[in-house]
Amino acid sequence: MRQTPLNAEHRAAGARLIEFAGWEMPLHYGSQIEEHHAVRRDAGVFDTSHMLALDLQGEAAKDFLGSVLANDIAKLKTPGKALYSCLLAEDGGILDDLIVYFLGGARYRLVVNAATAKQDFDWMEGRLPAGVRLIAREGLAMLAVQGPQARAKLFTALPEYRAAAAKLAPFSGAETGEALIARTGYTGEDGFELLLPADQAPDAWRRLLAADVRPCGLGARDTLRLEAGMNLYGQDMETSVTPLECGLAWTVDLNSSREFVGKHALHSRPRRFIQLGLVLEERGGVLRAHQAIRCEHGEGIITSGSFSPTMQTSIALARLPVSAAPGGRVRVGVRDKWLAARIVKPPFVRNGRILVEKETP
Amino acid sequence: MNLPETLRYTPTHEWVRLEADGTVTVGITDFAQNSLGELVFIELPKPGRQVQAGKECAVVESVKAASDVYAPLSGEVVASNQALVDEPGQVNKDPYGNWLIRIKPAATPDLAALLDADAYRKGLA
Numbered sequence: 293m294r295q296t297p298l299n300a301e302h303r304a305a306g307a308r309l310i311e312f313a314g315w316e317m318p319l320h321y322g323s324q325i326e327e328h329h330a331v332r333r334d335a336g337v338f339d340t341s342h343m344l345a346l347d348l349q350g351e352a353a354k355d356f357l358g359s360v361l362a363n364d365i366a367k368l369k370t371p372g373k374a375l376y377s378c379l380l381a382e383d384g385g386i387l388d389d390l391i392v393y394f395l396g397g398a399r400y401r402l403v404v405n406a407a408t409a410k411q412d413f414d415w416m417e418g419r420l421p422a423g424v425r426l427i428a429r430e431g432l433a434m435l436a437v438q439g440p441q442a443r444a445k446l447f448t449a450l451p452e453y454r455a456a457a458a459k460l461a462p463f464s465g466a467e468t469g470e471a472l473i474a475r476t477g478y479t480g481e482d483g484f485e486l487l488l489p490a491d492q493a494p495d496a497w498r499r500l501l502a503a504d505v506r507p508c509g510l511g512a513r514d515t516l517r518l519e520a521g522m523n524l525y526g527q528d529m530e531t532s533v534t535p536l537e538c539g540l541a542w543t544v545d546l547n548s549s550r551e552f553v554g555k556h557a558l559h560s561r562p563r564r565f566i567q568l569g570l571v572l573e574e575r576g577g578v579l580r581a582h583q584a585i586r587c588e589h590g591e592g593i594i595t596s597g598s599f600s601p602t603m604q605t606s607i608a609l610a611r612l613p614v615s616a617a618p619g620g621r622v623r624v625g626v627r628d629k630w631l632a633a634r635i636v637k638p639p640f641v642r643n644g645r646i647l648v649e650k651e652t653p
Numbered sequence: 654m655n656l657p658e659t660l661r662y663t664p665t666h667e668w669v670r671l672e673a674d675g676t677v678t679v680g681i682t683d684f685a686q687n688s689l690g691e692l693v694f695i696e697l698p699k700p701g702r703q704v705q706a707g708k709e710c711a712v713v714e715s716v717k718a719a720s721d722v723y724a725p726l727s728g729e730v731v732a733s734n735q736a737l738v739d740e741p742g743q744v745n746k747d748p749y750g751n752w753l754i755r756i757k758p759a760a761t762p763d764l765a766a767l768l769d770a771d772a773y774r775k776g777l778a
Contacts, residue, residue: 319690320690323691324690324691324716325691325693325716325742511690511716511717515716575694575738576696577694577696577712577714577719578693578694578714578716578719580719598716599693599694599714599716601716606694627712627719
């Protein structure tokens with residue numbers, strides 16, 4: 293198993309370590325639910341160093357990204373701006389989802405998922421035009437500081453980033469020294485993601501903890517992103533599914549004349565299902581991935597489900613028949629029962645607030 | 654690992670205590686709650702239900718996973734700790750103080766057939 297530069301810090305903080313995508317990562321540090329609440333109410337820090345930064349440099353880098361990303365790289369007009377996009381196969385299936393930062397000049401940085409990093413690199417390298425360099429930044433660690441107090445606590449703990457971070461608009465970043473700090477995240481709360489040289493990460497981590505930022509594991513990361521209605525690659529999306537089938541139509545640029553890998557397939561391939569959220573309406577269990585769904589329009593399946601610590605009920609992301617709509621009702625197969633759930637439009641929770649009706653309206 | 658010497662255990666991570674009135678009290682072990690993580694849902698059988706040794710009699714679900722609880726012996730459920738349904742996390746805080754069900758055994762309970770703390774601990778190794 294690979295270890296991040298913060299492995300010793302996780303052990304010192306009492307982490308329960310698990311294997312995730314070939315990495316030894318913290319699941320929690322005692323209470324996944326308390327970690328979840330810390331991010332919704334205060335501030336938490338995640339080690340996301342298992343994710344890989346890929347730098348693209350060269351005159352043709354922008355055109356190359358325009359040809360391989362489903363979202364439009366031309367939207368990144370000023371240095372620091374970030375863009376969420378899928379990387380598609382020719383058949384429109386999702387190879388990965390990523391964030392790309394425009395670093396200025398002809399430099400871009402992609403942050404990709406751990407499980408897909410190697411195949412993303414190989415896939416792009418195989419298509420790389422002359423004059424574009426693709427560099428895997430294995431030496432960078434990554435921290436995500438998230439929550440309503442993330443900003444104040446980060447500035448206290450790591451004042452050297454304050455100047456660069458203070459002026460950042462949401463979904464943008466700035467380089468400072470060898471680091472990149474960005475106002476992005478995967479929790480539905482305000483906060484920052486910090487990419488920095490691996491040897492600087494343990495000290496940054498320790499200073500954040502000393503400023504009362506709570507260490508948070510993958511368990512809380514999963515319930516936070518689920519409440520925020522954010523997809524997890526390998527669960528809510530995969531190579532057999534198109535962005536139009538998993539709630540990511542907003543990230544796909546189908547109307548411009550730009551050609552990108554997978555575009556033709558998205559135009560021609562029939563949409564088999566849509567992604568919406570579910571809220572469990574009766575007691576009887578917890579919604580989980582792979583549970584079957586029945587509704588008046590047909591059948592479906594849950595792709596991510598858990599207990600929502602903020603809503604104190606079970607929620608899920610689900611693939612439903614294309615005619616299903618928010619407000620509709622479904623039954624979900626939970627062990628030996630078919631439990632009632634209501635269809636909602638994600639997100640469920642953002643910025644500490646519940647955005648869907650918890651009870652039947 | 655907290656394993657009271659006064660209790661008996663099953664290989665499926667239930668603890669069992671023989672009460673003075675001949676009923677047995679059943680819960681899940683510290684190891685079970687620790688492996689599952691924080692419980693968010695508990696389903697218990699109603700009093701009067703017959704349970705069979707080795708068969709599922711209750712369900713506990715954590716944020717992470719669902720798990721069956723198996724009856725350590727056959728008999729009739731005489732009580733279930735419904736307070737836990739509203740606060741499943743109490744089991745994590747005190748797995749031996751927060752019992753799940755009481756069973757009136759169909760036959761004289763043979764607790765010797767269950768594991769003592771040492772044997773259960775060895776099974777975990």
